[in-house]
Amino acid sequence: MTGKCIIVMGVCACGKSSVGELLAKVMNATFVDGDDLHPQANIEKMAQGEPLDDADRAPWLSRIRDLAFEFETQHKTVIIGCSALKQSYRDQIRKGNQQVGFLYLKGSYELILARIMARKGHFMKQNMVDSQFATLEEPTNEPLVVTVDIDASITDIVQQALAQFRAQGF
Template identity: 60%
Template sequence: MAGSSVIVMGVCACGKSTVGEHLAKKLGRKFIDGDDLHPRANIQKMSSGQPLDDEDRKPWLERIRDAAYSLESKNEHGIIVCSALKKKYRDQIREGNHNVTFLFLDGNQELILERMRKRQGHFMKENMVKSQFETLERPDHEPQTLVINIDGEISDVVERAAAGLTQSQEVA
């Protein structure tokens, strides 16, 4: 059996890192936070309140794709956090990988802003939420993609995600 990866995706403050970490523990998978794979220039740009453009994202998405490839080639199973807001970003991650599932954490802008106001110590700024929603191309009808509603407690979201993955038979 080849390895696999689940890319936990969505806009900033939707709970990607928290859900991803809990989901990895629950399913016994490796956890990789995609924020840790950003090149220095991207972190500096976001820290100054500027959204990334497609050119900025290319090397980052390549690192995400390579992490998924590494898991697959080593017969490991992992959860990788990556916003993956546009279809072309998701397609770049899928390129050369055969066992990638996207888990879209779906919530409305009001809920995301509420959560953003509660966060501390993260480089994304509140004014970037609008930019993220403008960039988002919903993956509703893409193959190997699950849409998970983020209303409620994190534990509920994790349970919905685990159940969705199990139902889709993507959990190895």
């Protein structure tokens, strides 16, 4: 049995944690919220409404890459919620890992904005939505990426994702 990692990716409020938790349960895997892997300085910066830059994200992406490697080498499966907005970020996570797939949770700006406005007690604020969409490089022509529209139930999203991963032999 080979270990593997699925990164549940997308902009803020697309459902990375909710979908990731259910996907992990269905796959008998471990779920890790990538937000928990941010250095404290990143969390403080985002809480002040400041978007992270590539230098801020570098140690965070390294932690995610290393966690994927750890699970892969232990022949276990991990689901990690991580925005992974740019292809270079996804490539950094792939580096040195053989079994990393990405589930892109795609949603409209209007839907994401409505979800952010409904959130209470989360460090991501409404003014960060524009920054997230500006940074987003939708994954196209990348290995092991499946895309699911988030305008569906969490159960349907997970079932669609699993079917697409199976179709790719992952």
